[in-house]
Amino acid sequence: MFGYYLDLALHSFRRSIVLTVLMVLAIGLGIGASMTTLTLFHVLSGDPIPQRSAQLFYVQLDAEGKGDYTPGAEPNIQLTRFDAEALLREKRATHQAVMSGGFAPLQTGDGSPVALDGTFPQLRYTSADFFPMFDVPLRYGRPWSEADDQARARVTVISSELNQAMFSGADSTGRTLRVAGHDLRIVGVLAPWRPTPRFYDLNLRDAYAGSETAYLPYSTSRDLKLARSGTMDCWADSKGDATALDAPCAWLQYWVELDNPGAVRAYREYLDAYSDHQHAAGRFERPVNTRLRSVMEWLDFNKVVPSDVRLQLWLAFGFLLVCLVNAVGLLLAKCLRRAAEIGVRRALGAARRDIFAQFVVEAGVVGLAGGALGLLLALGGLWVVRQNPASYAQLAHLDAAMLLATFALALIASLLAGLLPAWRACGVTPALQLKSQ
Amino acid sequence: MDIRPILSTLRRHKTAAALIVLEIMLTCAILCNGMDLVAQRIARVQRHTGWAEPELVVIGMLGIDTDANTDALTRQDLIALRGVPGVRQATTTNQVPYGDSSWNTGIQLTPDQQRRTLLASQYMVGEHFLDTTGVRLIAGRDFLPDEYIDLSAADTADKRMLPILVNRPMAAQLFPDGEALGKTVYQLHRPLKIVGIVDPLSAVRDFEPDHPALVMPVRMSYNRGASFLLRVDPAQRAAVLKAAVAELERINPNRVVLLQKSFVDIKHDFFAPDRAMAWLLVSVCAALLVVTALGIVGLASFWVQQRTRMIGTRRALGATRGQILRYFQTENLLLTSIGIALGMAGAYGINQVLMSHYELTRLPPAYLPIGALVLWALGQVAVLGPALRAAALPPVAVMRAG
Numbered sequence: 001m002f003g004y005y006l007d008l009a010l011h012s013f014r015r016s017i018v019l020t021v022l023m024v025l026a027i028g029l030g031i032g033a034s035m036t037t038l039t040l041f042h043v044l045s046g047d048p049i050p051q052r053s054a055q056l057f058y059v060q061l062d063a064e065g066k067g068d069y070t071p072g073a074e075p076n077i078q079l080t081r082f083d084a085e086a087l088l089r090e091k092r093a094t095h096q097a098v099m100s101g102g103f104a105p106l107q108t109g110d111g112s113p114v115a116l117d118g119t120f121p122q123l124r125y126t127s128a129d130f131f132p133m134f135d136v137p138l139r140y141g142r143p144w145s146e147a148d149d150q151a152r153a154r155v156t157v158i159s160s161e162l163n164q165a166m167f168s169g170a171d172s173t174g175r176t177l178r179v180a181g182h183d184l185r186i187v188g189v190l191a192p193w194r195p196t197p198r199f200y201d202l203n204l205r206d207a208y209a210g211s212e213t214a215y216l217p218y219s220t221s222r223d224l225k226l227a228r229s230g231t232m233d234c235w236a237d238s239k240g241d242a243t244a245l246d247a248p249c250a251w252l253q254y255w256v257e258l259d260n261p262g263a264v265r266a267y268r269e270y271l272d273a274y275s276d277h278q279h280a281a282g283r284f285e286r287p288v289n290t291r292l293r294s295v296m297e298w299l300d301f302n303k304v305v306p307s308d309v310r311l312q313l314w315l316a317f318g319f320l321l322v323c324l325v326n327a328v329g330l331l332l333a334k335c336l337r338r339a340a341e342i343g344v345r346r347a348l349g350a351a352r353r354d355i356f357a358q359f360v361v362e363a364g365v366v367g368l369a370g371g372a373l374g375l376l377l378a379l380g381g382l383w384v385v386r387q388n389p390a391s392y393a394q395l396a397h398l399d400a401a402m403l404l405a406t407f408a409l410a411l412i413a414s415l416l417a418g419l420l421p422a423w424r425a426c427g428v429t430p431a432l433q434l435k436s437q
Numbered sequence: 438m439d440i441r442p443i444l445s446t447l448r449r450h451k452t453a454a455a456l457i458v459l460e461i462m463l464t465c466a467i468l469c470n471g472m473d474l475v476a477q478r479i480a481r482v483q484r485h486t487g488w489a490e491p492e493l494v495v496i497g498m499l500g501i502d503t504d505a506n507t508d509a510l511t512r513q514d515l516i517a518l519r520g521v522p523g524v525r526q527a528t529t530t531n532q533v534p535y536g537d538s539s540w541n542t543g544i545q546l547t548p549d550q551q552r553r554t555l556l557a558s559q560y561m562v563g564e565h566f567l568d569t570t571g572v573r574l575i576a577g578r579d580f581l582p583d584e585y586i587d588l589s590a591a592d593t594a595d596k597r598m599l600p601i602l603v604n605r606p607m608a609a610q611l612f613p614d615g616e617a618l619g620k621t622v623y624q625l626h627r628p629l630k631i632v633g634i635v636d637p638l639s640a641v642r643d644f645e646p647d648h649p650a651l652v653m654p655v656r657m658s659y660n661r662g663a664s665f666l667l668r669v670d671p672a673q674r675a676a677v678l679k680a681a682v683a684e685l686e687r688i689n690p691n692r693v694v695l696l697q698k699s700f701v702d703i704k705h706d707f708f709a710p711d712r713a714m715a716w717l718l719v720s721v722c723a724a725l726l727v728v729t730a731l732g733i734v735g736l737a738s739f740w741v742q743q744r745t746r747m748i749g750t751r752r753a754l755g756a757t758r759g760q761i762l763r764y765f766q767t768e769n770l771l772l773t774s775i776g777i778a779l780g781m782a783g784a785y786g787i788n789q790v791l792m793s794h795y796e797l798t799r800l801p802p803a804y805l806p807i808g809a810l811v812l813w814a815l816g817q818v819a820v821l822g823p824a825l826r827a828a829a830l831p832p833v834a835v836m837r838a839g
Contacts, residue, residue, distance in 0.1 A: 326732035329456040333739030
């Protein structure tokens, strides 16, 4: 029967080409617009590290002074150097890493500046666990070790982009990268790595800008007094050096890996106990106020997806809705016009169910055609989005899941649109229609 | 024209009429909000700092040699930059509007105050900041030459009084009832004396015009995050910028130029996402209107076809072509008006939801009549084709075919 309905549908399209084209156009435009923004939303709101995001947690402590205290308020989003180093020393999690963004001029071993097609090199100062904890893929060599952290070793792990620019992609382990005038030995080279968004540090200006150019031990960066980047909050006089060990300034991020709910509970208790201890020692002035958020909770809390993108999403769905209402109207017009045909089919023995099925199949065919058009429009739309200067725009590509979603959405939308006309069609009384002929 | 026959006809086609009303309603609601969003983006992009924007260029650098005396080098750089042909004035600043760097500081009225009185955007500038930017002094005086200090000196525990300039909103917010000029305020324990009031001076990213901002006579070196801000001849801006960078590289080649851009370009790049968003909204609204028009054309054509016999009867009974045409136009006007009325309520509903989620303002009522006019016009244009076709039907042929 399905084949016959398909045949009937094609026949009816040929009979009213203009209406059919209008319907396909309406559904196609709606699908194209909503899939463009849905794809962007899907890319931007995805899990940056799906295999481990439930085991990774971001730590917050409340080390600020009593001055601006409001009970129940969120603690500072970053840690002070004193607290971060204390937690790192005590090592209570499976893995843990302290980190901060930084910047410095880069040179090759013989002193010529490194040019990275116009982009300013970003550095990350962190500790050894960063690499295993975040599943950072290495192309050559290995990350530095905890011993390197302790020895403030002059070592670095570089990105694949920097390796491409400096060494044309060859194995560069053992070679030298000069950072702000200091020679660092390259111990590892990353494979291309772009966590989207760059979840581990959300206070830099652009969460979708990609990962850093080079990584070096946090301890080494303090030894060399390298410049840091990102937000810094000071709540008392820093006495000249805001990055000193005892400065009342928060500027470090701290991540831990905890493998099961028991470990998470234990770590929360540990953070509370640590705060209590600091309070007793007179360092913390506020009541205990700690946070431990998983990757997705942390992204939600920071509202990482640009609000423009969410606005576009709603706009596109409103647009799809209008297109659907439009399609319902056109389908209805088309089916009422064919009352006579329906009357004949009913008189010849077709059940209401058959008529209903016939019109639903017809709506489905329109939906698939609209989906195909919508796919083309979405590809065009995503191309337009990629011309947008925002860094997240470059990520706007259709993947297999979204391709399927396009057709699913088109089919569901058109079937929904087809329900009312089909219902009206199967309500046609054969006798009345035949008499009026 | 009597609308009763139209109403009774519509009552017999409730579903189709309801669909047109629904479509107009949704379009109207989205259109009004879309126009408002576009207008807000345009207003953002057109904001002006009040500075000599077309004349300004910014240069940022970082040194490779960590032992260099960068304070002295920065002073030397400034003298050399002022000598470059086409440069009218030059200074250093820790931040420029629309730039990457943003400094803020809490300000108190007394040194032992627990909570800050306000948070101010903090400019730390070298000599000639006012001449360079075109910011005007509206009361008091500019900094004296011996009041400038190096950041390295400001960093120490020494809590000497610093003179500051404040913008008008900051003066008003600190001292709502009196004269701010000559008063002393505090940054933690450091006293700051207000020696002048300037205008206009905005925060770097917070573009509310009433955001407090202050200027300190603190010279920063290029290595501590300061940029060189140059006021140049706008006619040869690019050439002067190039010459200035060449001069800096000549003075000390051991530095990397990170930023060399005109203020106009910095601003242009800063607002690029807003412009992109505005274009997107405009195209969605346009597409929306096209789809709605197509829907009206489709349904109206169907309608004309369905009512062929009615039209024939009316024509045979003496109705003119004009009357048939006006019948369909009035019908459309009626449906569109109902849709618009419902759509306006919907527009306010959507606006309420958007306001609670996206820091938007209330929808200005002016958009409602604009949206209504656009949709009325759209409806009339869309129905014109089918209506003309209906009016052109010869009564005899129609009656016979029926």
